[in-house]
Amino acid sequence: MSDTEMKLSELCKQVSLYADGMFLTEKDDGSGKPWKSNQYRITLSYKGQKYSLDYWMGIGCKKGPDSAGVMSCLLLDASALDMSFDSWCMEYGYDIDSRKAEKIYFECCESGARLQKFLGSDYRMFQSAENDV
Numbered sequence: 001m002s003d004t005e006m007k008l009s010e011l012c013k014q015v016s017l018y019a020d021g022m023f024l025t026e027k028d029d030g031s032g033k034p035w036k037s038n039q040y041r042i043t044l045s046y047k048g049q050k051y052s053l054d055y056w057m058g059i060g061c062k063k064g065p066d067s068a069g070v071m072s073c074l075l076l077d078a079s080a081l082d083m084s085f086d087s088w089c090m091e092y093g094y095d096i097d098s099r100k101a102e103k104i105y106f107e108c109c110e111s112g113a114r115l116q117k118f119l120g121s122d123y124r125m126f127q128s129a130e131n132d133v
Contacts, residue, residue: 002072004130009068011129015122017046019067026059035059042070044118051118053111075130078112080105 012018024039037056042065044051055065055073080088085105086096094101116123 005068005072007129007132008071008075008126009066011126012067012071015046015125017044017067017071019044019065019070021055021065021070023064024054040065044070046119046122049118051114071126072130074111074115075127077108078115078127080108081112081116 019042021040021042024041026036026038028036036059038059038061040055040057042053042055044053044067053074055070057065083091085102088094088105088108089096089098089101094104119126
């Protein structure tokens with residue numbers, strides 16, 4: 001577990017954010033890459049709210065997803081909200097002329113907006129835990 005995930009794990013425990021995951025299938029994740037992934041349906045619970053999403057992990061990961069790992073991925077996606085498309089492309093190595101990159105960027109922004117809505121005023125607290133390592 002990375003330092004970031006340890007910090008997020010402690011925060012999730014402190015504020016009672018839980019992830020419940022159900023294994024769905026092992027299959028190609030649609031990315032066009034030649035390997036298979038495990039697909040999970042994750043439901044996050046926090047302050048009486050629920051947020052469900054599909055989550056993918058490589059088949060080499062023997063342990064299922066946990067709240068810190070899921071939150072780390074969601075917060076990384078949500079970082080797109082604080083960047084222009086050009087900056088995001090430079091940060092993550094995408095071509096600014098790529099329609100595929102633009103689609104991924106907007107998907108990250110949408111995911112980030114859903115995460116902000118789910119966490120409400122606590123969003124920045126989780127963002128700080130992700131970035132302060």
